Amino acid sequence: MNSRILHFFSSLLFSIFITLFFSFSLIAQSSEYMKPPQDIVDIVDAPYNPTMRISPDGKWIVLLEREKFPPLEELAEKELALAGKRINPKTNGPSRSIYYRKMQLLSMANEKKFDLKIFPDAKIEDVSWSPDSKKIAFILEKEHGLELWVAFTKSKTAKKLTDAIVNDAYYGSPFRWMPNSKTILYKSILKDRGTPPLETEVKISPTIMQNEGEEVQVRTYQSLLRNDYDVKLFKYYMTAQLNKIDLKGNQTKFGLSGIIRNYSPSPNGKYILMEITHPPFSFIVPGYRFPKSVEIWTDRGKRVKTIAELPLAEDIPISHGSCRKGRRNFEWSATAPATLFWVEAQDEGNPSLQVKYRDVVYSLEAPFEGIAKKILSLTFRYGGIDWGNDTLAISYQYSRKDRRKIVASFNPNKENAEPNVLFDRNYEDQYSDPGNFISHKNAFGKSVLVFGNTQNILYLKGDGASQKGNIPFLDIYNLKTKTAKRLWNSQAPFYERFVRFISKDKDEILIRRESKTLQPNYYLFNLDNKKLEQVTHFPHPHEQLNGIQKEMIRYKRNDGVELTATLYLPEDYQKSTETLPVYMKAYPHEYKSASAAGQVRESPYKFIWIYQWSPQLWISQGFAVLDNPAMPIIGEGDEKANDTFVEQLVADAEAAVDAVVNMGIGDPDRIIIDGHSYGAFMVANLMAHSDLFAAGIARSGAYNRTLTPFGFQHEDRTYWEVPQVYLAMSPFMYADKIEEPLLLIHGECDNNSGTFPIQSERFYHALKGNGATVRLVILPYESHSYRSRESVMHVLWEINRWLNKYVKNVNSNKGE
Numbered sequence: 001m002n003s004r005i006l007h008f009f010s011s012l013l014f015s016i017f018i019t020l021f022f023s024f025s026l027i028a029q030s031s032e033y034m035k036p037p038q039d040i041v042d043i044v045d046a047p048y049n050p051t052m053r054i055s056p057d058g059k060w061i062v063l064l065e066r067e068k069f070p071p072l073e074e075l076a077e078k079e080l081a082l083a084g085k086r087i088n089p090k091t092n093g094p095s096r097s098i099y100y101r102k103m104q105l106l107s108m109a110n111e112k113k114f115d116l117k118i119f120p121d122a123k124i125e126d127v128s129w130s131p132d133s134k135k136i137a138f139i140l141e142k143e144h145g146l147e148l149w150v151a152f153t154k155s156k157t158a159k160k161l162t163d164a165i166v167n168d169a170y171y172g173s174p175f176r177w178m179p180n181s182k183t184i185l186y187k188s189i190l191k192d193r194g195t196p197p198l199e200t201e202v203k204i205s206p207t208i209m210q211n212e213g214e215e216v217q218v219r220t221y222q223s224l225l226r227n228d229y230d231v232k233l234f235k236y237y238m239t240a241q242l243n244k245i246d247l248k249g250n251q252t253k254f255g256l257s258g259i260i261r262n263y264s265p266s267p268n269g270k271y272i273l274m275e276i277t278h279p280p281f282s283f284i285v286p287g288y289r290f291p292k293s294v295e296i297w298t299d300r301g302k303r304v305k306t307i308a309e310l311p312l313a314e315d316i317p318i319s320h321g322s323c324r325k326g327r328r329n330f331e332w333s334a335t336a337p338a339t340l341f342w343v344e345a346q347d348e349g350n351p352s353l354q355v356k357y358r359d360v361v362y363s364l365e366a367p368f369e370g371i372a373k374k375i376l377s378l379t380f381r382y383g384g385i386d387w388g389n390d391t392l393a394i395s396y397q398y399s400r401k402d403r404r405k406i407v408a409s410f411n412p413n414k415e416n417a418e419p420n421v422l423f424d425r426n427y428e429d430q431y432s433d434p435g436n437f438i439s440h441k442n443a444f445g446k447s448v449l450v451f452g453n454t455q456n457i458l459y460l461k462g463d464g465a466s467q468k469g470n471i472p473f474l475d476i477y478n479l480k481t482k483t484a485k486r487l488w489n490s491q492a493p494f495y496e497r498f499v500r501f502i503s504k505d506k507d508e509i510l511i512r513r514e515s516k517t518l519q520p521n522y523y524l525f526n527l528d529n530k531k532l533e534q535v536t537h538f539p540h541p542h543e544q545l546n547g548i549q550k551e552m553i554r555y556k557r558n559d560g561v562e563l564t565a566t567l568y569l570p571e572d573y574q575k576s577t578e579t580l581p582v583y584m585k586a587y588p589h590e591y592k593s594a595s596a597a598g599q600v601r602e603s604p605y606k607f608i609w610i611y612q613w614s615p616q617l618w619i620s621q622g623f624a625v626l627d628n629p630a631m632p633i634i635g636e637g638d639e640k641a642n643d644t645f646v647e648q649l650v651a652d653a654e655a656a657v658d659a660v661v662n663m664g665i666g667d668p669d670r671i672i673i674d675g676h677s678y679g680a681f682m683v684a685n686l687m688a689h690s691d692l693f694a695a696g697i698a699r700s701g702a703y704n705r706t707l708t709p710f711g712f713q714h715e716d717r718t719y720w721e722v723p724q725v726y727l728a729m730s731p732f733m734y735a736d737k738i739e740e741p742l743l744l745i746h747g748e749c750d751n752n753s754g755t756f757p758i759q760s761e762r763f764y765h766a767l768k769g770n771g772a773t774v775r776l777v778i779l780p781y782e783s784h785s786y787r788s789r790e791s792v793m794h795v796l797w798e799i800n801r802w803l804n805k806y807v808k809n810v811n812s813n814k815g816e
Contacts, residue, residue: 033072033790034797039544039620041793044612046541049520051100055133056441058502058510059108060153061535062127062136064100069612069789075781079749081223082234084286085169086751089196092189092237093125093139093146093168096783100124103138105156108502108524111535114156118149126174131445132181135247139166139174148175148186150247161249165189167240170277171288172262178299179269179444182247187240190257197232218284219318219710222751225283234281235259242274254301261292264331266338267444271304271366272297273330273340282314289313294330296340296368305368307340319716320400321351321381333412334387334446338366341375341412343382351381351401359397361385363412373415380406386437387412388449388458392479394437395419403428403592409479422482428596434484435462435475440500450501456480459506461498464489469552469603474498474509487527494518495605510535514607516550542610547571548619552604555659557651562598565629565656568608568616569665573624580624581670581808582660584693585615587679588631588649590641590714597632612792615674621800622808624665629656631682642715643722645729649682650690657692670694672807674799677701677755677784678713684731684763687738695741695806697799700755700784703763704732708754735766741773741806745795747782755784775802 035041050063079086079095088095103124105114118124123141130137136151145164151157167187168174175186225231238259245251254272261275274295281290294308308327316322325348333339341363347353361376376395383396383405393412398405405427408419425432438459439447450459456479464471473489488509490496499510499522507527514520519540524533540546549569556562573580591597610616615625631652635641641648653673660666673693675683680701687696705712705726709719719726727733746760757778764776777798779791786792 033794035793036796036800037621040617040796040800043542043545043610043617043620044792044796046610048541048611049538050104052522052536053127053129053136054500054510055129055153056131056445057133058500059133061106061108062129063104063106063113063536064124064127065102065104066098066100069792070787072781072788072790075788080233080237081751082230082237082287083225083281083290084221084223084288085171085238086223087169087237089237090143091141091145091164091168093141093166093174096787097123097125097141099141100127103127103136103151103158105151105153106536108535116151116156116158118158126168128173128175128177130177130181131179131441131443135181137175137177137184139168145189146174148184148245150184161245161247162186162188162251165191167238170238170240170259170261172260176263176265177445178244178265179267181445184245185254185263185265185272186243186245187260187263188243190239190241193236193239196236197229199229218314219712220708220754220756221284221286222753222756224286225281231281234287238277238287252301255297255303261288265299266332266366267334267442267446268337269444270299271338272299273332275330280312282312285312285314289316289324294327307342307364307368317350317352318711318718319351320714321398323349323381325349329382332446333363334442334444334448335389335393335412336365340364340368341385351399358382361395375412375415376410376417376419380404385412386439386449387446388451389455392449392455394422394449398427402426403596420479422479426593426596428591428593430463430465430596430599430601431467433462433465434477435460435464435473437477438501450506452476452506459487459501460484463601465599465601467600469600469605470495471603472497488525490605493605495603495607515605516608517546518607520607520609545571545608545610545616545620548608548616549573550604550608552600552602553659553663554600555655557655559594559651561594561632561634563630563632563652563655563659564598564600564602565659566602566604566627567660567663567665568619568625568627570619570622570624576664579667579670580622580665581672581803582626582666583615583618583623583672583674583803584626584629584656585674585679586629586631586653586656586682587675587677588633588652588682590633590635592635592641594632594634594636597630597634602628612796613676617796618799618803621803623803624660626656626660626666629653629659640717640725642725642729645725646685646689649685650692653686653690653692670807670810672696672803675699675701677752681731684738684742685729687740687742688731688734689737691740693740694810695743695802697743697745697802698760699745699795700747700750700752700760701744702755702759703730704759705730707756707759712754732763732766735763735772736770738767738770738772738774741775741802742767743798743802744774744776745779745798746777747779747784747786749781750784752784773806 050065053062086095103116126139128137140147142164146166147164148162165188167189241257242254259277261277264273277290277292291312292310295306296304313324327342329343346357347355357377359378359382362372363375364372378397380397380399383398386394391411403426407423408421410417410419438450442448458477460475460477464473474487475484477484494515496511496513502508522535551567633641633648661668672695674697676699680698683696683698744760746757767774
């Protein structure tokens, strides 16, 4: 090769290097964490309401105050991604835990509060009442492990039961109360497990996956096992020893150690149901689909029987309503001393197969010998059981294809029980929703139905969806006549929800009450004399925005589909005086009928709660807000909703924009669209296929559907079945059509199925390559949603900058 050719190639390579270097520099430019204007910081820093845990007897409330935004250094701690779980190897528990900093007891009798003093900066997790309502067990996260603690209502004190040896790395609860309320079962790390395996100790070898002609379709999953080293780590951290410990700290080992998926005591406390994961493990599905043994043990730690051996479930169809082949959903009957029940698929777990019965429910009583009894055959997929008493239970079954839900009563003691259908309805139709049966904890800590003055009387609570908005209710329901009578419902101008019965004769209830300006709090309400007594007194979190105007609006799509949205305006805004820039935040939903899609699913009387991602936040910056404008994607009859996804999405957005503009409120040239996850996917599609918005914000989204080829959201068809749908729905394919500024934000450690960070990275490159105005913000250590204070404040700074530059000041060219 002559010198001129060599010089040419050298120059070319140098030019490519320089181009790539500067391109990368532009992409990966470093920056400090920034903060938005102080008024936004003040609003976002307002405390949450405490989380409430009511005792089974209704006499006590535990108030739990959690830290709003943990520091970034907590998220930056090392984590391991193993078989779908992300764990903190230092604590042997979940990474990125949401914990509480303060615990208080509130007496329902006199409203007195008592601090449960543990120690400053406590990290409290997994709070659980004992069945007798006298104790509260919880996990305390320490720097190098998890401790089991218990608090007592009588003494108002708490004490440590174990050292930092609790194992909470795998699925299931780290501890469970025994029905006697005197003993706790908990999982611990192995005492002699040694140090974690080192990667250097594992022989380097190829990771091999093989398939010999079998059709195995798997949706995209994150944090899976990748190689033999991950397998060793998985075994090391997930293997646990089950222990029994009393309230004095005396403990004994229970059974053998293993990768314990689940464990549950029978109502009489004499048996323990165990689910134990074992090899072979998988590199393509999470741990909950690994093989497992289902076993019954006595309360003294002796194995009684192996109920089932479930194989690796890599072949579950991707369609909704699919499940494992064979047996699944092993649980105790809540109303029998020790009766196990489970479900068996009759269609190989494949809803596309035509069968008379899709699922059958079986039961087996202690001592678990003989043949299991078939107690119920279901036409559709099993959806759960509510236990009532020895002769009554409520079954649920559903069909996603038909959008049907069947609720029926049956006798669980009868073989091949004949179900008595109570409700058979389209579950998308919110206006016809009768509500849900009310349950409470019985003496053994199991959920059972609440009965009225006879065994034929139950209670229902529901949202009460209507054209005027949601009106929550409490009904009394007669099983014989199948009729409901209203006992109570929310009264305007308040939005109230039934929480639970307080008195034994059912004449006093606890409700949650709020209004547009009234902070949510809890009240006792007497159904007889209508007396209302406030129980909690949580303060208003952001009084500086108390005057926000709120209005539910209704409008129509171009094909006549009725749509709704909630409009928020600044306190001093007068209609017809000026138009405002508009902040619109939405999320698309799929429906089978236009009538269901057009139903109202909100209330005009709800409190205007503002948190870090609330669009109402931007009212403080002079915006009108159109929150949750309906974005239905409808597939009537045999039609598939996604076949016209883009056309319907644009029509939805166009109707929302027209509504706010025609009211004389919104400036059509200054409207921004914001969305998260599937909402981000919506934003990118609207930017690609319409000119409705001045700019867009897409957070934690997916933009190229060929990277999720075995289905996504509610799409059950594969890419190879309908490539035209996948391509048409992928805004990545239309990157050259996006002309308005688009802000992309993504967590570096996103663990959501399908929204890999590479989705935003590749979309950014496509947009940049086509000359678009685009900014990509990758947040270190953050997952699908963003939690650290540094990240939250920086994202708000980014949004505020985007609003000022490309929306708010677009007509004045003021820039930032």
